[in-house]
Amino acid sequence: MNDLGTSMHSLCAELFPICRSITGSGVRKTLSIIKGHLPNLTLHEVPSGTRCFDWVVPREWNIHDAAIIDQDGKRIVDFKESNLHIVGYSIPVNKTLPLEELDQHLHSLPDQPQAIPYVTSYYHERWGFCLRHDQRMRLKPGNYKVHIDSELSDGFLTYAELLLPGASAKEVFISSYICHPSMANNELSGPVVTTFLARWLAALPARRYTYRIVLIPETIGSIVYLSRHHAAMRENIVAGFNVTCIGDDRAYSYLPSRHGATLADQAALHTLQHLHPEFKRYSFLDRGSDERQYCSPGIDLPVCSVMRTKYGQYPEYHTSLDNLDLVTPTGLFGGYDVLQKTIECIERNETLRTTVLCEPQMGRRGLYPTLSQKGSGSQARHTMNFLAYADGKRTALEIADIINVPLWELINTIERLKEEGILEVVA
Numbered sequence: 001m002n003d004l005g006t007s008m009h010s011l012c013a014e015l016f017p018i019c020r021s022i023t024g025s026g027v028r029k030t031l032s033i034i035k036g037h038l039p040n041l042t043l044h045e046v047p048s049g050t051r052c053f054d055w056v057v058p059r060e061w062n063i064h065d066a067a068i069i070d071q072d073g074k075r076i077v078d079f080k081e082s083n084l085h086i087v088g089y090s091i092p093v094n095k096t097l098p099l100e101e102l103d104q105h106l107h108s109l110p111d112q113p114q115a116i117p118y119v120t121s122y123y124h125e126r127w128g129f130c131l132r133h134d135q136r137m138r139l140k141p142g143n144y145k146v147h148i149d150s151e152l153s154d155g156f157l158t159y160a161e162l163l164l165p166g167a168s169a170k171e172v173f174i175s176s177y178i179c180h181p182s183m184a185n186n187e188l189s190g191p192v193v194t195t196f197l198a199r200w201l202a203a204l205p206a207r208r209y210t211y212r213i214v215l216i217p218e219t220i221g222s223i224v225y226l227s228r229h230h231a232a233m234r235e236n237i238v239a240g241f242n243v244t245c246i247g248d249d250r251a252y253s254y255l256p257s258r259h260g261a262t263l264a265d266q267a268a269l270h271t272l273q274h275l276h277p278e279f280k281r282y283s284f285l286d287r288g289s290d291e292r293q294y295c296s297p298g299i300d301l302p303v304c305s306v307m308r309t310k311y312g313q314y315p316e317y318h319t320s321l322d323n324l325d326l327v328t329p330t331g332l333f334g335g336y337d338v339l340q341k342t343i344e345c346i347e348r349n350e351t352l353r354t355t356v357l358c359e360p361q362m363g364r365r366g367l368y369p370t371l372s373q374k375g376s377g378s379q380a381r382h383t384m385n386f387l388a389y390a391d392g393k394r395t396a397l398e399i400a401d402i403i404n405v406p407l408w409e410l411i412n413t414i415e416r417l418k419e420e421g422i423l424e425v426v427a
Contacts, residue, residue, distance in 0.1 A: 006328030006334065010195055011037070012188045012247070013324055014330070017427035019083035020120060020187070021049075022179045022217035023157050030178050030191075031160045031215060037195050038162055038202070041215075045156035052227035055220060058122060060155025061089045068102070068129055068210075069145040076139075077131050083181040084320050086148065087122035087128035093148040096116035099141050108133035116320035118183060122220075125152075156222060159213040159216040162198055166207035172346060173233065173240030173303065174198070175290055179217035186311055186318065189247025191215050193336050208347045209238065222293040230299055239346050240303035242291045242371060246335030247327035248308045252279035255286060255305040258295035262302030266397060267345040271338055272306070274406040280310065288312060306342060307397065308335050345397055345407045351427040352399075352414070353392030359384065360422050384412050392426045 015033060020026040022065050028043070035041045049219065066079035066086045079085050087107065105128040107119045113133040121128070127148055160178075176194040180187035192385040216225055226233070241264060245253075254272055256265050273347040284295070288311055294303040309332055316322040321323070354360070385403040396414065399408040417423040 002195065002329060002333045005331075005333030008192050008247075008332040008336065009194050009324070009327065009329045012184055012196065012327055015188050016182050016184060016191070016324060017083075019063060019183070020179055021061050021088050022220055022373045023058065023155060024062045026062075026181070027158045027178055027217065031158065032361075034191065034195050034215065038198055040202070040394055041162045043158060043160050046159050046224050047156055048154045049220045050157075052220075052222070052224045055150065055223050057220065059152045061150065061152055062155075063090070063150040065147065065149040066129070067147050069147065070142075071142050076135075079127050081318055082116055084118055084183075085130055085131060086114045086150075087112060087126070089152070090124050090127040090148050090150055090151060091125050092150045093127045093146050094286050096143050096145045097130070098143055099139055102146065103139075106131065108136045109359070112315070112319060112321070113137075114321075115316070118180070118318040119267045122283070128209050145234050157217060157220065159214060159225060160213075162213040164198070164201055164207060164211040164213070166210040168209055169236060170238050171210045171212045171236045172343065173294075173301065174211065174213045174241040174243060175222065175238045175240070175294070175303070176215055177218035177221065177290065178215050178335050179221065179404075182320070182383070183306070183318070183322040183323050184324050185245050185314070185316070187246050187322075189243040189308070189327050189332060189335065193246050193332060193339065194243045195215070196336055196413055197339055197343070201327055201343070202251070202295065210236075216290075217295070218290055222281075222290040224416055226293060226299060233301060234299065237301055239393065240301055241339065241342070242289055242292060242294065242303055242305045243270075243339065244289050244305065245307045245309060245311045246339070247312065247332045249328050249331040249334070251281060251309045252276040252334075252338065253305075253307040253310040253313075255282040255291065255307070255310065256284055257291070257301075257304045258284050258301070259326050260284065262304070263306045263346060263349070263397075266301050266303055267342045267349070268306050270345055270397060270401060270407065275338060275341065280313075282310060286310070286344050306335075306338055312360070341406075341408055343413075345413075348407060348414075349397040350425050351388045351392060351395050352423045354387055354390050355424050359387070365420050365422075382410065383417070385418070386410060386413065390423060
């Protein structure tokens, strides 16, 4: 089992019990733990009532306890057993009511009777509980005590940001969200894989691009962030990735940017086609996460999504079945590996040009077999094919696509050709 995958799964397990929402102490606690892995991560708080484009930052929500208590005094639905039992942003309640009335505030899944659904009501005040459907069907007529110890008050929306300077002011953008309670693939795989990607990027001896990495509440968080930074982002970002649902073992998925032909799209497709050619390709019409904001008209960022099984496409999605068994060390490492190689492709995507006319004499440089016989030139063919297209107009990634070789397998060859003076960088 890969050590990196195990470490990522351990961080998932540490974060899993925390009750997160789009605001509140659960978000702050989550980001505080992640900051232990990324000391330069900075936390920002935006006050309730702040207008961000067409939206307003809502009141902060915090919950301490919630339960449905039966006639015998037993907590039959208990927030302390699963934070999915409460409808997110439920207002405080303390009353006794008959089953017929209580049932109007209950949520379950008849098609998944063993699953607790995930339900929220951010922008309309209500309260409710979520429970397994088989448990709901066993509730007996009578009176039940309902207790929700929650707070809705003026506070803050919290997000985190990490900027890693590179040789260029042009940026690669990485975004993930930290606003769901105990769900492993839909929630925790994204920020955990992003954390470990950030650690890798921070440790690089040199970076071509600057990296802008954010951990935000989904939707309202991206809107808040864009309202503060969209002009600079639109000017500087050359590629971006929304990181979510990247921890299971079932599939690899790609959802394009709205334009569909950006550097991010090109690098993601290049990597997936070589590593996991069976990947599922979606349309931007299938969008559902923060790419909705990053790619919206007037914002127009080059952001796509590389995932394992896409949100909404696995049966455990938005239920208690999205747990630490669904997300695995191998699944997390696979998602990390794809994103890491995709970023490497962007870092190494120079425009190159040969410095000699006709084919260079490779043998005297130790780059081509000096004895010509059947099969002797096969190892050098990729090198010669690359040089054949290195005309100062095509990027390395474009050439790698043409000759059908992963760019990461060409990097050492490219560097050697530079050292020998056969290739020069145009851009």
